[in-house]
Amino acid sequence: MNFELHSFNTPNGQKIIIALEEVGANYRYHSVDITSGEQHAPEFRAISPDGKIPALVTNASQITKSNSNIVHFESGAILMYLAGIFSEIDGKSVAERALVMSWTFWQVGQLGPMAGQFGRFHTADPANPAAVEHFEKIVWRCLDVMETRLSNSPYLAGDSFTVADIACLPWIASDVSYLQKYDLQWREKCPALTRWVDQLMEKPSVQKAFKGGAN
Ligand SMILES: N[C@@H](CCC(=O)N[C@@H](CS)C(=O)NCC(=O)O)C(=O)O
Structure with missing residues (x-):
């Protein structure tokens, strides 16, 4: 599975990297520099409504017949999602x-x-x-x-x-x-x-x- 991680180097951001690295997942990292306000950009808020990192996007075609994106924001939700996919964590x-x-x-x-x-x-x-x-x-x-x-x-x-x-x-x-x-x-x-x-x-x-x- 391929994941798109939108994040920054903070404790909440680090959690998701640990999880993805631990299971050897393929992911692309998109930096959202919260020190320069990138979290407020409309494109980011479209996936994370409160303008907070981290957010994780999965293309649904990897899981279902749908081609739309599955979007998770909130680190706890992301971790529970990953735990559901990767039983090792x-x-x-x-x-x-x-x-x-x-x-x-x-x-x-x-x-x-x-x-x-x-x-x-x-x-x-x-x-x-x-x-x-x-x-x-x-x-x-x-x-x-x-x-x-x-x-x-x-x-x-x-x-x-x-x-x-x-x-x-x-x-x-x-x-x-x-x-x-x-x-x-x-x-x-x-x-x-x-x-x-x-x-x-x-x-x-x-x-x-x-x-x-x-x-
Ligand atoms: N409850 C959220 C908190 C996320 C959060 O607070 N993210 C911070 C960085 S650690 C952030 O994006 N801050 C930018 C801002 O509030 O403008 C989670 O667990 O994901």
């Missing part, structure tokens, strides 16, 4: 797949937005210490949730590496993660999370994505 049982769904939704609804706001108020001009403190507290709670889970399970959804791990990893550990940028020192307090991060960082798919992928 999905859960291996009904119970595991339920947790893949749950942890992936937790990342897009909790970890990502909270870490994003933490970074946003750090970089605000002027920086907003009350908001930084508020969101830092929530980020620590997210880290604690992951630490507890990974103390009892090799991966977030269970025994298998899945899109749930792919969703969370860049928010914690990539160079463009705000937790890295503002040096949150989570390694000392979170040994299970550290074990999980270090193990995943060995993967060529992760290394490629963290270098910016095709950017």
Whole structure:
């Protein structure tokens, strides 16, 4: 299958590169430079209505008789779509797949937005210490949730590496993660999370994505 990935080098963008690289998918990378406003171009908003990366386009003729495009925006939706096609990044049982769904939704609804706001108020001009403190507290709670889970399970959804791990990893550990940028020192307090991060960082798919992928 061939995919067209519209993205940029951010945690949300890196997730999709990890998934596509992990399964050896063929994809073309189209850079959408969100630092220069390319996300607002009408052609991009036609596939991603809120003007946010990442977005993934598949020509439907590869799946059905239709020749129209299948368009996914929202990284969680893209990851669930890819998990449905490539079983190697999905859960291996009904119970595991339920947790893949749950942890992936937790990342897009909790970890990502909270870490994003933490970074946003750090970089605000002027920086907003009350908001930084508020969101830092929530980020620590997210880290604690992951630490507890990974103390009892090799991966977030269970025994298998899945899109749930792919969703969370860049928010914690990539160079463009705000937790890295503002040096949150989570390694000392979170040994299970550290074990999980270090193990995943060995993967060529992760290394490629963290270098910016095709950017
Ligand atoms: N919930 C969305 C969030 C996507 C998102 O926030 N993308 C950011 C980059 S990480 C973006 O495109 N920002 C550009 C803008 O908001 O103008 C997802 O998980 O895909």
